[in-house]
Amino acid sequence: MSIIIAVLAEAAFIGLFLITVGHRKRFISHYPELKRFYDYAMLSFFVGALGKSVFLLLDLRSNNLILMTPEQVDLVNSIGNLLALLAAVIFIAGWWSLLTVLMERYELIPVIEFAGKEEQESLKPGLYLCNLPNCYPVIERLLRGRAGLIVSRHPPEVIREHLNIEKTPVLWLTTVRDRNAVSPTRLEFLLQAMVDFMRKTDNPKIIFLDGVEYLILENGFAPVFKFLTTLKDYTTIYNTVVIVPIDAKSLDEKTVNLMYREFERMKPQP
Known part of the structure; x- marks a missing residue:
């Protein structure tokens, strides 16, 4: 059962990555200011998929489907954790980029720049x-x-x-x-x-x-x-x-x- 769950998790990460790649051009054409956020998210899915692939080796070893020495287990576990951490850091960077764009919205404040009587008073709204x-x-x-x-x-x-x-x-x-x-x-x-x-x-x-x-x-x-x-x-x-x-x-x-x-x-x- 654990192998099935691991494979499904890996498939989910790969699917997310492929979907983001496929929709990238269309998304950026509509929201060019969110390009950096989108690319960060896409990269985090890719790194996450790599991380899950590494951990999948440990699941295969736990089910006696492959043989690994204790040293190899430690190395694979370290690489998997590093990739998971990297994916999280990249996603956080993308989220921060999104918040920055949203907070930089140009505020439109009504200001009467030229005082005086309104011209063309007969011009209705x-x-x-x-x-x-x-x-x-x-x-x-x-x-x-x-x-x-x-x-x-x-x-x-x-x-x-x-x-x-x-x-x-x-x-x-x-x-x-x-x-x-x-x-x-x-x-x-x-x-x-x-x-x-x-x-x-x-x-x-x-x-x-x-x-x-x-x-x-x-x-x-x-x-x-x-x-x-x-x-x-x-x-x-x-x-x-x-x-x-x-x-x-x-x-x-x-x-x-x-x-x-x-x-x-x-x-x-x-």
Whole structure:
């Protein structure tokens, strides 16, 4: 019976290792910031499987299936314990890496950077498409008297320079691991981050969501369209205006027409 249990334990470790190897690429594509944690976990399963293989020799010896001298038993036992300890250390390192990533989440604090009267007071909460050649002037006006959040394909330092902002939080849509970065494939996480920002104050807010074409490229149109419509529903609840730049030339006609039917368009200012 002990041999059967040992073999099943060995098979479980090997199975876990093979499963993690098989799903590694897909997992990292969705959660690039958790790559280190995933690799540590995968390595710990591999080392654990080696350790169980070593201890399996002792089980075979205990059942008189192989012959080993006392010195060999001590050596095999030491190697097995060392591998088990190494697997535990690697897994702990991976767990620490996971906690570090989760604790480094960029906090989105609503801050009114530019005091003054709100521009375009007639602009009701909702999601608006901006198909102007340059939407930055629109955002600069809307940031007056409103707490803002910028989500963009451009690095934060570029956005801060363009809009002349310092305190307004900026999220970077990228697969690069960074404190204020969000992977384009994590639509649910991005939506939750923006909704959490909306909830933090009842005062008027503005969100600039730049890079919708990039989101469509990475996720497909249907998930992004659902993401935008859900975001639109939240804007009416939490007194928020969301501006989404859109380049109609980079999208097919059907996609553009659906977007235009669902969302209002910004009107050029006189």
